[in-house]
Amino acid sequence: MDNAAGTPMHPHVREAIIPFLKEGFGNPSNLHQFGKITNDAIRIARENVASLINAKANEIIFTASGTEANNFAIKGISAANKKKGNHIITSEIEHFSILNPLKSLEKSGYEITYLPVDKYGLVHPDDVRSAIKPTTILASIMFANNEIGTIEPIREISEIVKAKDIIFHTDAVAAAGNVPIDVSTMPVDVLSMSANQFYGPTGIGALYVREGIRIMPFIEGGVQEGGRRAGTENVIGIVGMGKAAELAKTEMPQRLEHVRKLRDMLCEGLLKKISNIYVNGHPANKLPGHLSICIEFIEGESVLLFLDMQGIAISSGSACTSRSLKASHVIMATGVDAAIAQGTVLFSMGIDNSENDVKYVLEKLPPIVERLRQMSPLYNRKNNF
Amino acid sequence: MQYSAKVMDHFANPRNVGEITEADGVAEVGNPACGDIMKMSIKVKDNVIVDAKFKTFGCGAAIATSSISTEMIIGKTLDEALQLTNKAVAEALGGLPPAKMHCSVLAEEAIEGAIDDYLKKTTGKGLEKKKTHSHDDHHHEPDFHP
Incomplete structure (x- = not known):
């Protein structure tokens, strides 16, 4: 993805x-x-x-x-x-x-x-x-x-x-x-x-x-x-x-519908299953396959690595900047807090993705997030308040 | 950028995660803008670190360096633990990508901070001279800021 x-x-x-x-x-x-x-x-x-x-x-x-x-x-x-x-x-x-x-x-x-x-x-x-x-x-x-x-x-x-x-x-x-x-x-x-x-x-x-x-x-x-x-x-x-x-050009209407349906299904599922996540970008005027989310209390790269072990490929920002350590300049420009911006992950659907792929992510991602949050000093702090 | 097998092992199966209840020394280093926060707590008995635990917000390298450094300081005297350098931590992990070397610096600082906290609590006086870290150790790749 x-x-x-x-x-x-x-x-x-x-x-x-x-x-x-x-x-x-x-x-x-x-x-x-x-x-x-x-x-x-x-x-x-x-x-x-x-x-x-x-x-x-x-x-x-x-x-x-x-x-x-x-x-x-x-x-x-x-x-x-x-x-x-x-x-x-x-x-x-x-x-x-x-x-x-x-x-x-x-x-x-x-x-x-x-x-x-x-x-x-x-x-x-x-x-x-x-x-x-x-x-x-x-x-x-x-x-x-x-x-x-x-x-x-x-x-x-x-x-x-x-x-x-x-x-x-x-x-x-x-x-x-x-x-x-x-x-x-x-x-x-x-x-x-x-x-x-x-x-x-x-x-x-x-x-x-x-x-x-x-x-x-x-x-x-x-x-x-x-x-x-x-x-x-x-x-x-x-x-x-x-x-x-x-x-x-010829397949665009079908492709649009296909990736948008999968993206929306993923978005809905993640919002339901994981607390403290925020969807980036405009709610309507958005590329049909894109889903960028900020997962609070954890960092994007560690999510990416755990998903990779499960055979799921995503990005923790722009592929072109994955080697730099700073939070994405795009996410920061939208006014997201620096700590939350570090938890950005990007799913981008393609024509080869299926509903089963989305279901697989919805099954694998929540426990990964929970595990990383249990490891995070920021999450603990929130629970103490 | 690829991590070594050792980094991936410590990332996927981190050792000593958590917080020690009634810890003798605690330190939290780093900041969210840089992408990493490391919290280290230690238990000290007869000048020896008998337990160490960590909690880390950060990338794979940050979690792996936290994990291996707790392993490396348990059983060591305070002086021995203070001599642990970020380079030794990185070497124990089979190397770190250049852009991730700052994670090992963070681990070194967290250990030092926890020992400093312990000394303050027990002797009323912290470490006399903290190790200084050159900015080069905090390697950041060039980035664009509009």
């Missing part, structure tokens, strides 16, 4: 890739017939990825990951629009692949506004409006948060930003392929996504850049990806991402 860290590859994606492991050896830039096969495959994949968010194929640039797409967006847009200004608006709960590039930009003279969020993790559109300055060149607010699952009011925010003629980027890595996104009806200029968040392969992501938006090339070299991201294409990754996007 750790699909937020990366989803397993869909069997149909695997089947789509296999021929290219055997035959697809042509460099897509070659004019001979082998080049044509791979070139056609990339074209179809690009159309499928574009179609997932209702964009045009020529607006999709393939990257090596969601992280690269985010770096590309932040660095590429800020550099290309330097003459217009140096101010960028973002939120406190962005992924590190947004926050760390912004930190670098700060050192080289850019001014960054980090907007706070409410207890549900929502960025308020009014805060975005009042943060805008004459020097603002970019606003980057994530579509949905990868830890707590909250879906941000992107339509409202993007409309406010675009009314001031400022470029709007959204990190949709956690959302794309899992919830509907339509850039043809929202003024989103740039959007990041990653294939292994929707049952595609790892090592492949994409950046949507609306026609006419100024962005500097991320990797310079040949003419691949319109010269904006040079280097021989990752054919296998691209074909896999294309297939995954096609499946995500």
